[in-house]
Amino acid sequence: MKDYENAIEIKGLTKHYDGFTLDSVSFNVPKGSIMGFIGQNGAGKSTTINSLLGIIKPDGGEMKIFGEDSSQNERVWKQDVAAVFDELPFHEQLNAKMLDKMLRHIFKGWDSETFKSYLDRFALPAKKKFGQFSKGMKMKLQIAAALSHGAKLLVMDEATTGLDPVVRNEILDIFMEYLQDEENSILMSSHITSDLEKIADSVTFIDKGKILLTGYKDDILASHGLLKCGRSDYASIDKADFISARVSDVGAELLVSDRAACARKYSGAVIDNATLDDIMVYYVNREKKEWS
Amino acid sequence: MKGLMLKELYLSRKLRIIGAAVWFIVILLCVLVRLSALYGNIALLGEGSAENVDNVAWRVMVFGGALILYSVQFTNSASSDEKSGFRVFEHTLPVSEEKVVGAVYLTNLCAFVIVTAVNYITALSACLLFDRSFDPMFLVCIPGIGCAAYMFVHFKAAMNYYIRNPKKSQTVFTLFCMGLYFGGFFGFTRWFTSYTERFGVQAGMSEAELDAVLEAQGLTQDRIMINFFKEEIMGAVNWFGHNAWWLVPVIVGGMTALCYFISVKGLKRRGGRC
Numbered sequence: 001m002k003d004y005e006n007a008i009e010i011k012g013l014t015k016h017y018d019g020f021t022l023d024s025v026s027f028n029v030p031k032g033s034i035m036g037f038i039g040q041n042g043a044g045k046s047t048t049i050n051s052l053l054g055i056i057k058p059d060g061g062e063m064k065i066f067g068e069d070s071s072q073n074e075r076v077w078k079q080d081v082a083a084v085f086d087e088l089p090f091h092e093q094l095n096a097k098m099l100d101k102m103l104r105h106i107f108k109g110w111d112s113e114t115f116k117s118y119l120d121r122f123a124l125p126a127k128k129k130f131g132q133f134s135k136g137m138k139m140k141l142q143i144a145a146a147l148s149h150g151a152k153l154l155v156m157d158e159a160t161t162g163l164d165p166v167v168r169n170e171i172l173d174i175f176m177e178y179l180q181d182e183e184n185s186i187l188m189s190s191h192i193t194s195d196l197e198k199i200a201d202s203v204t205f206i207d208k209g210k211i212l213l214t215g216y217k218d219d220i221l222a223s224h225g226l227l228k229c230g231r232s233d234y235a236s237i238d239k240a241d242f243i244s245a246r247v248s249d250v251g252a253e254l255l256v257s258d259r260a261a262c263a264r265k266y267s268g269a270v271i272d273n274a275t276l277d278d279i280m281v282y283y284v285n286r287e288k289k290e291w292s
Numbered sequence: 293m294k295g296l297m298l299k300e301l302y303l304s305r306k307l308r309i310i311g312a313a314v315w316f317i318v319i320l321l322c323v324l325v326r327l328s329a330l331y332g333n334i335a336l337l338g339e340g341s342a343e344n345v346d347n348v349a350w351r352v353m354v355f356g357g358a359l360i361l362y363s364v365q366f367t368n369s370a371s372s373d374e375k376s377g378f379r380v381f382e383h384t385l386p387v388s389e390e391k392v393v394g395a396v397y398l399t400n401l402c403a404f405v406i407v408t409a410v411n412y413i414t415a416l417s418a419c420l421l422f423d424r425s426f427d428p429m430f431l432v433c434i435p436g437i438g439c440a441a442y443m444f445v446h447f448k449a450a451m452n453y454y455i456r457n458p459k460k461s462q463t464v465f466t467l468f469c470m471g472l473y474f475g476g477f478f479g480f481t482r483w484f485t486s487y488t489e490r491f492g493v494q495a496g497m498s499e500a501e502l503d504a505v506l507e508a509q510g511l512t513q514d515r516i517m518i519n520f521f522k523e524e525i526m527g528a529v530n531w532f533g534h535n536a537w538w539l540v541p542v543i544v545g546g547m548t549a550l551c552y553f554i555s556v557k558g559l560k561r562r563g564g565r566c
Contacts, residue, residue: 055383078386089381091303091372098302105295106385 004067007031007153007185008052013061015047020209022047025061027204027214032182034175036196036217037189038280039206045189048206049157052187053083065153079108082146086158088138092131096124099145109150118144136167143171147178154178156188160195168192172199193276203276205283212283217276224279225259225271228252237266244285247292255282296387296395303372304364311364315357319414322356325349326421346422353418354430355437358411362438366400366445370452370555371461379456389559396449397552404442408435432533432540439544443551450551454558487520 008029015022022044029035039045051058052065054074063070065077090099096119104110119126122140124133133141139159146154154175160168172195178184190196196203197217204214213220227242234245234252241262242254255278256262259271274282285291328334329346337345373379382392411434419426448465455461485495492505506512511519532539 050380053384055380075386075388078384081384083381083384085377085380087377089377091299091376091378093306094299094302098298102295102298102302105293105298106387 002067005031006064007066008035008187009062009064009067010048010052011062013048013051013058013063015051015056015058017047020044020047022051022058022209025206025209025211027211029185029187030202031185032179033201034179034186034188034199036193036200036203036276037187037206038191038193038196038203038276039189040191040280040284043206044209045206046157047209049155049187049189053081053155054078080150080152082149082151082154084139084142084146084154084156084159086161088130088133088142090130090141093129095129096126096141096144099141100126103145103149107149111148111150115144115148118147135162136164139163139167139171143174147174152183152185154184154186154188156186156190158189158191160190160192168195175199191280193280197276205280207284212286213279220279221274221276223257223259224274225256225262226274226278227254227256227262227266228270228272229254233269239289241265244282244288245290246282246285247290255279293387293391293395293398296392297399299378300396300399304366307364311361315360318356318360319353322349322353322418323421350418350422350424353422354415355433357414358407358434358437361407361411362404362441366403366441370396370449371458374452374456374458389556392559393449393453393552393555396555397446397548400442400445404435404438408438411438429530429533432537433529436540439540443544443547446548446551446555450554450558453555456558456561483524484520487524488516491516 006028010028011026013022013025020042025044025048027035037045037048047056050056051061052063052070054070065081068077070077094102096115100112100115103115104112116126118124118140122137122144124137124141124144130138130141142159160171163171175186175188176199179186188196188200200217202215203217203220205212227237228251229237230251231247231249234247234254237254241258242256245252245254255274256271262269263271325334325345326349329342329349334342334345336342373382412431415430415434416426418424447468448461451461451465452458455464491509491511493502497505502513506516
């Protein structure tokens with residue numbers, strides 16, 4: 001594998017369905033980092049990830065994995081990529097022991113000892129059928145399998161959805177361990193923004209098939225803020241200076257994308273920190289401009 | 293490919309165990325019938341009846357085992373791959389579509405070889421137990437049954453891979469089977485009708501007229517059916533077995549190759565989850 005800067009490069013990715021279009025999606029996942037890919041349900045996260053992994057054929061655009069065109073030599077780069085989905089993609093009649101034997105012959109880098117150690121760590125029984133696993137156990141099993149063949153890139157599609165906070169925390173800790181090797185990278189799609197705020201280095205926000213924001217998480221959080229004001233002050237604020245506003249009888253909360261400039265322009269205004277959740281909600285309502 | 297072949301074996305394990313158990317019970321019953329025909333209650337039925345029961349048990353042991361084992365040994369996990377989500381996961385594996393489909397076909401081929409060997413041993417044992425000669429035709433008929441099952445399974449797999457919706461592919465397969473059944477039924481009826489016409493039987497004859505025509509030639513309706521089976525059907529089977537047996541591997545090979553290519557093409561259409 002030649003040297004590369006970005007584990008994933010997506011440029012102009014397009015896919016059309018009836019009633020939905022993925023419109024020229026572009027972003028990069030730097031090597032050695034976690035990219036949080038956030039958006040509402042139906043925003044296009046899974047379509048993007050499925051196009052990247054070769055599960056569906058895009059209608060246009062370029063994608064590179066480890067610096068190489070992803071449409072070429074799939075069997076080569078897929079040795080170093082692991083995918084984790086929201087639902088367990090294995091037959092219910094199988095068990096972990098069978099899965100170990102199967103994947104041992106598929107991935108060159110498969111390490112049965114590593115897989116068994118993860119099974120022990122997650123307290124997953126080796127001979128119990130997957131149909132009898134709980135949701136948390138199924139997710140842990142997927143992660144155990146994903147981390148057992150020396151993958152350099154983890155692609156996770158809503159992997160923590162539906163899990164309780166204890167299990168989610170456990171899984172996030174494992175990702176942090178995984179990233180201690182600077183060669184490893186993670187692309188993680190989720191609408192649970194609190195998880196991404198904890199561990200993501202960079203964030204890409206997609207809405208209705210379009211990328212609205214992409215960049216380092218700290219930069220995005222630093223540049224965005226929630227301006228709080230009364231109704232009378234709200235009327236004097238230029239609509240071009242905010243993304244959208246939640247308006248009530250007593251006042252308004254506005255999401256601004258350039259906090260420093262707004263602080264200078266509207267001196268005396270209270271601008272609080274915005275979370276990724278706030279940013280997502282306010283951006284989703286950007287077309288309405290005012291909402292309650 | 294080895295990993296995917298293991299998957300096929302794991303998924304069909306329960307069915308194979310059940311099939312082997314049923315086969316074992318059937319063989320055991322045939323052995324018990326033989327013992328009874330020699331030393332037990334069946335021997336008391338009288339020579340003709342005992343011989344008939346013995347004949348039936350022998351044929352069941354030779355061909356019934358083949359029918360049971362061939363029908364459960366072949367894998368067809370294509371639709372269950374779709375339902376479980378494994379089809380999506382397969383696209384993320386460093387394995388080509390040719391190998392994914394090839395694993396299914398190769399597993400079935402290995403099962404076919406093993407089951408054919410087992411059925412030959414069963415047929416030979418049946419001949420020794422029932423004191424009959426081993427007809428060389430068995431060497432063709434037994435795998436012939438297997439080939440029919442082999443093609444059905446692969447046709448179903450091709451439908452599942454190409455028509456990703458499990459319900460639609462099942463509908464297409466059911467329609468195909470119904471077409472085969474009704475086509476076979478009408479073909480068989482036409483064949484039997486043309487055979488009976490040689491004995492003066494005509495369409496629209498009443499029961500009494502039919503019996504009168506047959507009785508004049510020393511025949512009954514049952515006897516004409518038995519003669520049709522012995523002369524026409526067994527005659528065709530013997531002719532085919534001696535002169536055109538080579539068509540079986542050609543047809544099976546050709547159909548398998550066609551189903552393989554349809555399956556690979558269907559898998560390459562990249563219809564994962566979206």
